[in-house]
Ligand SMILES: Nc1ncnc2c1ncn2[C@@H]1O[C@H](COP(=O)(O)OP(=O)(O)O)[C@@H](O)[C@H]1O
């Protein structure tokens with residue numbers, strides 16, 4: 001059996017929708033999967049020479065979590081940069097779960113989200129990579145859930161990716177155990193508004209992407225990211241940190257006067273399909 005898994009990157013939080021709001025982006029890792037004797041892994045692109053090439057490889061761990069125990073040959077063509085806040089780990093996990101389901105003859109169902117989200121402890125990126133579009137993810141007890149919404153066609157994301165890496169685990173460690181009630185109330189309103197902005201009325205994205213819940217606490221890990229976000233926002237451009245950073249996600253056109261030196265600026269589509277599996281002969 002041989003097939004190709006194509007999985008989109010994602011941006012999580014989108015301001016104050018911390019651990020809840022996500023959106024899939026048109027930047028794709030591709031993994032060629034074949035049944036084989038033993039385990040072989042080839043990695044091209046992001047993470048080549050860095051990620052393990054054995055059972056501890058994230059894609060393989062997700063394939064195993066999805067129930068496939070047999071031999072495997074993987075060729076990973078990684079385009080999503082690692083540790084930049086574009087959901088590379090969730091994409092790898094979703095690709096592995098999709099491969100595992102395919103190898104065991106299962107349709108992708110709600111268990112796929114559960115298995116994928118358990119790896120990270122939150123489902124925002126995983127739901128976006130799995131379903132595409134805009135997602136709201138949450139948990140009920142131990143069960144992860146998500147709803148998918150259609151993005152408004154006028155949502156035009158642009159990502160500014162610095163060369164510096166930042167681990168999600170590390171910057172989650174910078175967050176306080178508690179926040180003031182006023183900031184929590186602000187976050188609730190802005191996160192709700194962000195759903196409306198992304199699906200119905202992008203003209204309110206500037207207010208919708210304003211954040212008091214996590215960006216300032218994480219600023220010591222990526223001061224240049226916060227500087228660019230503030231410069232863009234002062235000029236009326238909606239901008240916030242993508243996921244746990246350090247990538248900036250902005251919307252619309254970028255004014256020439258903002259200094260984006262050191263950032264790789266890329267305009268991306270919103271992906272609306274989510275993970276895809278295609279048979280190879
Ligand atoms: N395609 C992949 N294959 C194997 N491991 C991966 C892959 N993508 C990400 N990872 C692992 O996840 C780490 C990045 O995860 P994380 O800090 O959550 O950042 P990101 O925002 O990119 O998801 C990488 O350093 C690597 O260990």
Ligand SMILES: N[C@@H](CCOP(=O)(O)O)C(=O)O
Pocket residue numbers: 010012013018019020084085086087088089122124125168172242243244245
């Ligand atoms: N809600 C999470 C999102 C992490 O996204 P990533 O792409 O940086 O892994 C968080 O903010 O920690």
